[in-house]
Amino acid sequence: MIFYLLAFIGGIIALYDKPWFYNVPEVWSDYPKQSMLDSQYWYYTVEMSFYLSLVLRITFDVKRKDFKEQIIHHWATLTLLAFSWCGNYIRVGTLVLLIHDSSDILLESAKIFNYAKWFKTCNGIFVVFAAVFIVTRLIIFPFWIIHCTWVYPPLYYPPFFGYYFFNFMLIVLLMLHIFWAYLILRMVKMFLFGSLTKDERSDNEEDEEDDGETSMTEDNDEHVKVTNGCRGGGRANHH
Numbered sequence: 001m002i003f004y005l006l007a008f009i010g011g012i013i014a015l016y017d018k019p020w021f022y023n024v025p026e027v028w029s030d031y032p033k034q035s036m037l038d039s040q041y042w043y044y045t046v047e048m049s050f051y052l053s054l055v056l057r058i059t060f061d062v063k064r065k066d067f068k069e070q071i072i073h074h075w076a077t078l079t080l081l082a083f084s085w086c087g088n089y090i091r092v093g094t095l096v097l098l099i100h101d102s103s104d105i106l107l108e109s110a111k112i113f114n115y116a117k118w119f120k121t122c123n124g125i126f127v128v129f130a131a132v133f134i135v136t137r138l139i140i141f142p143f144w145i146i147h148c149t150w151v152y153p154p155l156y157y158p159p160f161f162g163y164y165f166f167n168f169m170l171i172v173l174l175m176l177h178i179f180w181a182y183l184i185l186r187m188v189k190m191f192l193f194g195s196l197t198k199d200e201r202s203d204n205e206e207d208e209e210d211d212g213e214t215s216m217t218e219d220n221d222e223h224v225k226v227t228n229g230c231r232g233g234g235r236a237n238h239h
Contacts, residue, residue, distance in 0.1 A: 001105060001108035001111075004101050004105045007046065007050070007097070007101045008098065008101040008102055010042075010043060011043060012098070013039070014037075014039035014040060014043050015094060015095070015098065020095070024092075024095065024144050024145070024148045025152050027091035028152050028153055028155070028157075031088070032087075032088050032157060034088055036090060040090050040094060043097065044081060044085060044090065044093065047081065048081050048082070051074055051078050051081070054074050055071070055075065055078065069176055069180075072172070072176065073176045076169050076173055076176070077100075077173070079169055080166070080170070081093060081097075083162065083165065084166065087162040089149075089166060092149055096170075099137070099141055100137075102136055103132045103133040103136050106125055106126075106129035106132055107129050109125050110125040110126045113125060126188075127188065127191075129184075130184050130187075133177075133180075133184060134184075137174075137177040137181065138177060138181055141173075141177065142174055145170070146167065146171070146174065149167055
């Protein structure tokens with residue numbers, strides 16, 4: 001949670017005074033002859049290091065039903081970052097990173113309050129996380145970012161392999177966002193109607209090994225308290 005918070009703040013500091021932060025098509029102004037700023041360099045370096053650490057860590061983590069999707073997501077993100085660096089798509093890359101970090105802060109916060117057994121706070125943050133996830137990953141990401149990377153580049157520079165590859169990888173991320181949004185909305189629905197009993201991403205094998213972590217408790221007022229269900233979104237992991 002600390003990393004996502006600091007990365008998000010760093011992203012805002014790096015972008016708040018840039019014209020493409022307020023007018024997305026400006027990312028292509030003067031392309032491909034755009035110089036790299038120090039803030040962009042460090043933003044990319046830190047984020048790529050973090051995503052690489054996620055790829056290395058996930059093989060030792062609890063394997064949930066979206067394990068393959070998380071692997072695909074992390075490698076797609078690393079591929080996008082590396083390619084956008086080489087193709088000088090850095091401006092749009094910083095916007096993609098900022099969008100992802102915004103909702104991940106809330107997800108990790110909900111998990112913290114879950115482990116601290118502040119269940120009502122966890123539940124409230126998870127609902128806010130679901131709303132932010134939907135807005136950033138399923139509205140802003142496709143209709144602002146992907147639209148910008150698909151429609152405007154040919155106006156500034158003839159399409160080349162990188163143009164198609166970059167947009168293809170963005171579509172891969174969007175498909176993963178839709179998959180996780182489906183799981184999140186299922187969890188929110190079951191949470192609101194009091195029938196959520198486990199993390200939607202959990203397999204039966206994990207339930208046996210990690211029953212305490214994914215269970216739910218119910219108090220005397222029959223108020224359902226979400227425990228590890230707060231983890232349901234995965235990253236946009238995601239990020």
